[in-house]
Amino acid sequence: MEPVLKIEDLTKVFSRGGQPDFTAVSHVNFELMPGECLGIIGESGSGKTTVVNMITRLLDASGGRITLDGEDITTAKGSRLRKAYRKMQMVFQTPTESFDPRRTLGDGIGESLRNHGMSAADAKKEVSRLLEMCGLPADFAGRYPHQVSGGQCQRAAIARALAIRPKLLICDEATSSLDVTIQKEVLELLGRLRRQAGADLSILFICHDIALVQEFCDRVLVLYHGEIVEQGIPDEVIRNPRNEYTKSLIDSVL
Amino acid sequence: MKEPTVRVQKIRRDSVKMRLIIFGTLAVLLLLGAIFSKYLTPYDPYLQDLRNAKAAPSAAHLLGTDRYGRDMLSRVIVGSWTSIFSTLLLVAVITALGTAIGVFCGWHGGRTDTVLMRISDIFLAFPGLVFALAVAGVLGGGLHNAIIALAAISWPKYARIARSQTLALKETAYLKAARLAGSSTVKIIFKHILPNIMGPVLVTSMLDIGTMMMELAGLSFLGLGAKPPIAEWGSMMSDTRSLLSTAPWVTLSPGIAVFVSVMIFNLLGDTIRDYADPKNRRR
Numbered sequence: 120m121e122p123v124l125k126i127e128d129l130t131k132v133f134s135r136g137g138q139p140d141f142t143a144v145s146h147v148n149f150e151l152m153p154g155e156c157l158g159i160i161g162e163s164g165s166g167k168t169t170v171v172n173m174i175t176r177l178l179d180a181s182g183g184r185i186t187l188d189g190e191d192i193t194t195a196k197g198s199r200l201r202k203a204y205r206k207m208q209m210v211f212q213t214p215t216e217s218f219d220p221r222r223t224l225g226d227g228i229g230e231s232l233r234n235h236g237m238s239a240a241d242a243k244k245e246v247s248r249l250l251e252m253c254g255l256p257a258d259f260a261g262r263y264p265h266q267v268s269g270g271q272c273q274r275a276a277i278a279r280a281l282a283i284r285p286k287l288l289i290c291d292e293a294t295s296s297l298d299v300t301i302q303k304e305v306l307e308l309l310g311r312l313r314r315q316a317g318a319d320l321s322i323l324f325i326c327h328d329i330a331l332v333q334e335f336c337d338r339v340l341v342l343y344h345g346e347i348v349e350q351g352i353p354d355e356v357i358r359n360p361r362n363e364y365t366k367s368l369i370d371s372v373l
Numbered sequence: 374m375k376e377p378t379v380r381v382q383k384i385r386r387d388s389v390k391m392r393l394i395i396f397g398t399l400a401v402l403l404l405l406g407a408i409f410s411k412y413l414t415p416y417d418p419y420l421q422d423l424r425n426a427k428a429a430p431s432a433a434h435l436l437g438t439d440r441y442g443r444d445m446l447s448r449v450i451v452g453s454w455t456s457i458f459s460t461l462l463l464v465a466v467i468t469a470l471g472t473a474i475g476v477f478c479g480w481h482g483g484r485t486d487t488v489l490m491r492i493s494d495i496f497l498a499f500p501g502l503v504f505a506l507a508v509a510g511v512l513g514g515g516l517h518n519a520i521i522a523l524a525a526i527s528w529p530k531y532a533r534i535a536r537s538q539t540l541a542l543k544e545t546a547y548l549k550a551a552r553l554a555g556s557s558t559v560k561i562i563f564k565h566i567l568p569n570i571m572g573p574v575l576v577t578s579m580l581d582i583g584t585m586m587m588e589l590a591g592l593s594f595l596g597l598g599a600k601p602p603i604a605e606w607g608s609m610m611s612d613t614r615s616l617l618s619t620a621p622w623v624t625l626s627p628g629i630a631v632f633v634s635v636m637i638f639n640l641l642g643d644t645i646r647d648y649a650d651p652k653n654r655r656r
Contacts, residue, residue, distance in 0.1 A: 175549075201557070204553050204554070204555045208553060209549075216546045216547060218550070219565050221569060222565075227547075230551065234555040279550070283555075
């Protein structure tokens with residue numbers, strides 16, 4: 120089976136005044152198989168978000184290769200990149216800020232559909248279906264982001280991300296800004312959507328909370344100072360951490 | 374910051390709406406007056422009557438007459454056309470030009486950005502009216518050239534605002550989301566960036582209407598703007614400043630006209646800003 124996402128030797132060096140200054144991500148390798156949920160865990164500044172930004176091409180990689188569904192997108196631009204975005208979508212950390220304050224949630228959810236040629240009427244119907252799928256009433260399409268709660272907004276963001284049926288869903292700390300009960304609801308929603316989609320949806324789940332990763336992911340990578348220091352099945356990593364940093368990470372939770 | 378209660382928000386929103394209606398109506402009346410100014414004048418604004426020169430305001434001449442005996446009320450009404458529309462045209466030109474340059478620089482970055490911003494620095498550091506004088510002098514007199522001259526020196530302020538706003542927006546999650554949704558750069562600029570930066574830009578241009586009116590008048594005074602006998606508020610004031618002690622109505626009537634229109638546009642600008650704030654639309 121071919122991986123949905125293949126990351127080889129991915130590196131990001133931030134430079135200052137033309138000189139290499141800070142290595143945020145160094146030689147990261149991993150694969151994501153269809154239907155799999157891979158967690159990436161690490162403290163703030165460990166390079167999780169940099170990895171995600173490089174995968175989504177919001178940031179240029181300094182080295183390495185990103186292969187999405189068999190296609191090398193490491194330097195993709197313009198229409199090639201827009202094509203790649205049909206296969207990969209993202210849910211952001213800050214739900215309210217991920218929607219344009221001047222546009223309704225429905226506009227935001229339907230944007231990708233409209234961009235890929237769906238008529239306004241069809242897009243509207245699809246938006247209602249997506250909202251209901253994510254546990255929101257269909258009339259939320261007419262609301263503005265500041266009129267709904269953070270949890271509701273994150274549900275809408277998930278609806279938006281799944282609108283064009285991507286193969287890869289990236290959740291960048293998607294539950295971190297929500298309180299615990301809402302966090303649980305959003306995770307349940309993600310879990311349900313994942314079960315429904317089966318092998319058609321792979322999830323890259325970026326998180327700093329090891330308990331959530333244990334609950335939600337099939338496999339976990341531990342990122343520390345831009346390098347993968349440990350990987351495996353969450354239960355095993357937690358029970359039997361081999362790396363010092365992983366140990367301290369687990370100790371801090373327990 | 375503490376969020377105001379729903380009731381306070383509603384009252385605030387209603388008062389903003391009220392202000393918008395009032396100042397909007399006043400501005401529209403002013404514009405309509407300017408458009409139909411030719412039909413609103415009680416006398417021919419260019420008809421001289423030297424026997425009746427410098428007459429004080431009376432029932433026949435509500436604002437008196439100037440040194441050639443022309444009816445001031447008619448001249449102020451006719452002058453509104455030249456003054457208001459050349460100012461609005463000027464402000465529209467610099468707003469569009471400055472915003473376009475600013476958004477381009479902010480979005481694109483790189484060397485083009487550096488070059489354009491250094492050029493705008495030069496314009497900002499140079500005394501504007503002196504440069505406008507030079508431009509208008511080279512191009513020759515006339516209202517069109519005065520507008521070109523002022524546009525050449527006034528765009529950097531807008532470019533600055535638009536650029537900094539665009540830079541701030543570029544990092545927001547919703548622009549990243551728009552890119553992930555497959556929106557092209559043009560679409561992102563027109564659908565997401567422009568609507569979100571229009572507030573501050575629009576308020577600046579509304580507040581600039583007054584300044585531009587005065588600068589156009591200044592150029593007219595120096596013989597580089599509207600030429601006599603064309604009635605234009607600025608040149609009417611400049612021409613007659615020597616009469617301030619003997620026939621003050623001749624200088625004051627166009628002055629008050631400038632004051633009132635500038636006031637209306639300023640208040641309208643403030644109100645539009647308050648109204649455009651999306652947090653005001655909370656339901």
